[in-house]
Amino acid sequence: MSEKSMKIERDVRDVSEVREVEAIYPALLKQAYATPSLRQNILNTSMVSIYCDYSGHLAHDECGVACTLTCDGSVYVQGRREGYPYPGDSVYGELLAVIFSLENLLITLETHRPKFAIIYTDYSRIAKFLQQVHLSKHHYELIRERILAILAEVKVKYPDVAVHMKYIGSNRSSNRRNHALHHMAHLTARKLIGLYQKEMP
Numbered sequence: 001m002s003e004k005s006m007k008i009e010r011d012v013r014d015v016s017e018v019r020e021v022e023a024i025y026p027a028l029l030k031q032a033y034a035t036p037s038l039r040q041n042i043l044n045t046s047m048v049s050i051y052c053d054y055s056g057h058l059a060h061d062e063c064g065v066a067c068t069l070t071c072d073g074s075v076y077v078q079g080r081r082e083g084y085p086y087p088g089d090s091v092y093g094e095l096l097a098v099i100f101s102l103e104n105l106l107i108t109l110e111t112h113r114p115k116f117a118i119i120y121t122d123y124s125r126i127a128k129f130l131q132q133v134h135l136s137k138h139h140y141e142l143i144r145e146r147i148l149a150i151l152a153e154v155k156v157k158y159p160d161v162a163v164h165m166k167y168i169g170s171n172r173s174s175n176r177r178n179h180a181l182h183h184m185a186h187l188t189a190r191k192l193i194g195l196y197q198k199e200m201p
Contacts, residue, residue, distance in 0.1 A: 029075060031180040038181055042070045048108055048117040051168065051182040052101040054093035055189035056084050064192030065097040066185040069104055071112055075181070078104055079188040086139060094123040095143045097189070098165070102150040109158050116162040120182065124167045 032038040041049040049070045056063035066079030080100065086092045101119045123129070130148065135141050154163055168182055 025077070025184060028180040028184050032075070035180065038179070041181075042075060043073055044070075045072050046115040048105065048112070048114045049120070049181075050101045050105060050117065051120045051179070051185050052094075052097040053122060053182060053185040053189050054082075054090075054097040055186070055193055055195055056087060056090070056093045057193065057195060058087045060084060060087065060193050062193060063093050063096065064189035064195075065093070065100040066188035066192070067097065067101045067104055068181045068184045069101075069108065070181065071108055071114070075184075076104075077184050077188055079185070079192050081192050091123060092139060092143065094121055095129075095140075095147065097121065097185075098123070098126070099143070099146055099150065102147065102154070105163070106150065106154060106157075109154070109161060113158070114161060116164065118164045118166055120166050120168040122168060124170075126165045126167060130165070 032042065041047065050067050051069075052065070052067040054063050054065045061084055062081045063084040064079060065082050066077065069076045069078070078100075082096050082100075084093065084096075098119060098121050101121075105117055105119070129135070129140075130144065135144065151163060154161065168179065
């Protein structure tokens with residue numbers, strides 16, 4: 001495993017908040033490299049892969065959003081707190097994580113030109129959500145507009161980069177349980193709002 005592939009970066013209000021999480025990343029990176037499909041994603045220079053997650057709690061008016069991004073042989077983990085005006089609405093939280101991932105993709109594309117990018121989300125209905133004519137809640141309409149606006153910006157600025165959204169799978173699936181890159185984002189999101197407990201894959 002090269003030194004380059006071990007690179008970890010954060011974008012949080014207080015870097016000290018993720019130090020405990022950071023301590024387990026080497027084990028998760030080792031697990032990722034031991035998984036052929038994840039290793040391939042890390043080393044694939046024509047693709048950017050982003051695994052996003054959110055963590056929220058009914059008692060908090062903020063949630064944590066985070067993503068693990070693989071690009072050109074490197075792994076980056078980033079996260080931030082977001083205002084969470086709809087506690088308990090996990091769909092809204094997962095969509096905030098999608099927006100955070102898209103924002104990080106835009107930054108990445110300033111210096112890298114992959115052929116395509118894939119954003120993996122916990123939201124199982126992401127494809128239908130983006131295409132559905134009418135949504136059940138007004139704040140879903142607003143957040144979808146933001147997602148579509150960023151996707152349009154990517155298309156205008158980087159027309160040769162195809163962006164795809166995919167559901168990562170249910171908690172019961174082996175793909176999800178053994179997914180070290182998604183687990184990094186999961187732990188970071190939890191730590192940002194004080195919900196972190198030491199979790200090993």
